[in-house]
Amino acid sequence: MINNKKRFLNVSLAIVVILLIIGGVSVYYFKQSKPSRNIFTTDDNNKFINPANFNCSENKKIQALFFKDRVELSLSDGRNMLISQAVSASGARYANTDESFVFWNKGDTAFVNEGNKTTFKDCLISTEESSTTPEKNNLVSDIYPLYSNLLWNNEIATTTNMFGLQFSGFGIDTRYITDDKYNKLDPSFREYYDTKLTAKGWVQNKDYDADGAGSSVWGYTKGKDVIILSYHSTAINQKPNEPLSCPCNMTFYIFSGEKI
Numbered sequence: 001m002i003n004n005k006k007r008f009l010n011v012s013l014a015i016v017v018i019l020l021i022i023g024g025v026s027v028y029y030f031k032q033s034k035p036s037r038n039i040f041t042t043d044d045n046n047k048f049i050n051p052a053n054f055n056c057s058e059n060k061k062i063q064a065l066f067f068k069d070r071v072e073l074s075l076s077d078g079r080n081m082l083i084s085q086a087v088s089a090s091g092a093r094y095a096n097t098d099e100s101f102v103f104w105n106k107g108d109t110a111f112v113n114e115g116n117k118t119t120f121k122d123c124l125i126s127t128e129e130s131s132t133t134p135e136k137n138n139l140v141s142d143i144y145p146l147y148s149n150l151l152w153n154n155e156i157a158t159t160t161n162m163f164g165l166q167f168s169g170f171g172i173d174t175r176y177i178t179d180d181k182y183n184k185l186d187p188s189f190r191e192y193y194d195t196k197l198t199a200k201g202w203v204q205n206k207d208y209d210a211d212g213a214g215s216s217v218w219g220y221t222k223g224k225d226v227i228i229l230s231y232h233s234t235a236i237n238q239k240p241n242e243p244l245s246c247p248c249n250m251t252f253y254i255f256s257g258e259k260i
Contacts, residue, residue, distance in 0.1 A: 054110050056123035062110060064103075065151075065175060070094065072176055073103060075112075075120070082176065082236075082249065138170040140225055140256040142200040147192050149185045150252055151175040158255070162217075163208060167226060169257015176249040179233060189252055190218070193229055202227065213244040228255045 054062040061076040070084045071094045083103060086095040091106030102113045112120035137144060138155045146152050152174055159168045182188075187195070194204070197220050208219025208226075214233030219226060233248040 052105075052110075053126040054120075054123040055126050056111075056120045060120050060123075062103075062112070062120055062123055064105070064110070071103060071105075139172065139254065140227060142197060142202065142222075143193075143227065143254060143256060146172075146254075147189050147252075150177060150189065158257075159260075160255070162228065162255075163210075166260050167228075167255065167257050168260045169226075169255060171253060171255045173254075174252045176251060178236075179246050179248040179250055182250055189231065190216075190229070197227065214246070214248060224258055226255075226257060226259060229253070 052064045052066065054064065056062060059076075063074040065072040070082060072080075072082045074080050081096070081101070083094045083096050083101065086093045086099070086102070088104075091104055094103040094105075095101065100115060104111050104113070108125040110120070110123040110125075111118055112123075138157070152172055155170045155172045157169075158171045159166065160171075161167075198204075200222075202220040202222045205219045205221045205226075208217065208228055210217050214235075215231065217228060217230035219228040221227075229252070231250055231252045233244065233246065233250050235245050236247050236249060238245065
């Protein structure tokens with residue numbers, strides 16, 4: 001009974017750690033491929049269209065990933081959100097449940113209203129050619145090429161505590177992918193890296209393994225180097241005080257570095 005309780009506490013702690021890690025790497029500015037003029041063309045609700053990069057007044061930025069009926073936003077103040085399309089007489093309008101946050105897009109322009117204030121204004125789509133592939137390769141070389149079925153953000157230097165230990169290195173996370181879309185991918189994220197890393201001489205370390213509701217973390221070691229991979233699921237229509245219930249948005253994370 002005591003062992004079961006300890007195992008439960010260890011798993012819970014690990015999942016909290018992963019959530020903190022993912023939150024720590026969520027402030028990012030990833031470069032986007034040049035969007036087309038007609039950014040609202042798709043026949044799949046779960047398929048994202050070309051991501052759009054908006055430059056706004058006061059040196060603010062909005063990075064938007066458009067779906068057929070919703071948009072995922074990364075704001076230059078560090079906030080990230082997924083909001084649904086709402087009724088609009090002109091242009092595309094997206095809002096949260098209580099409409100305290102509204103994102104408007106029309107053609108190559110956009111702005112954000114929060115309450116009675118326009119917090120992001122005079123936003124224009126960037127015309128720079130760029131890529132969603134991270135610019136730098138700071139992770140352990142055996143991790144590359146990154147799993148190509150996911151859209152990756154930029155690498156970020158990090159020092160973090162996991163499993164009661166302190167690690168220093170680099171981390172990288174992904175944009176959202178829905179669980180139904182991810183489940184159709186072959187190979188899976190875990191299969192890809194298990195095969196790849198094992199072939200390169202990495203050994204899975206059970207001390208870095210933990211599972212929870214919609215989340216998992218596992219690790220590999222090679223000499224003094226450590227690779228820790230994880231994923232986390234967030235229910236799209238989660239009801240308060242109830243167990244995780246998908247459909248879900250999933251994010252994936254890779255850390256590589258050393259124990260310090």
